[in-house]
Amino acid sequence: MCIGIPMRVVVGSEFIAQCERHGAISSISLMLVGPQPPGTHLLTHLGSAIRVLHADEARAIDDALAGLAEAVEGRAFDMLFADLISREPELPPHLRGE
Template sequence: MCLGIPMQVLETDGFTARCAGRGEERSVNVMLIDEVPEGSWVLVHLDRAVRPLEVDEVEPLNRALDAILLAAKGENVDHLFADLMEKATA
């Protein structure tokens, strides 16, 4: 399974960007998307930015990735989706 990782652009030259996310920094090819200013967020797949992200997309994506890691270890993930559970019971 391949996953995209949300990463924040720290600096860019228009072709590549130094990005940070989920505890790591890496060089990312940004030529597949429109210009990305420093401070913006992108979805990174195989060291390529595949699309820009809105700020409000970052936290849910990171929670989903955290849930995958915890579920793979057999741990409970309910706390990562408490807001969804509240909406479902309302």
């Protein structure tokens, strides 16, 4: 399974950015997304940015990752999946038989 981690650009150049998540700074390749200004949220995987995210999408992914960690530890996690709790599951458009 591959897990993308949301991070925020602190400072960047054309090909590399210093990105932050929960106070930790990492060097992230920008080769797939191009140069990004400070404050931009990125979905990262194995040291590379793979997609630019909106702030609310980055927060939802971060909450889901925190929810998984809470579930593994046997603690309450429902509040971290608020976007899923109050609705029925939906298939993506390309899988619907409409």
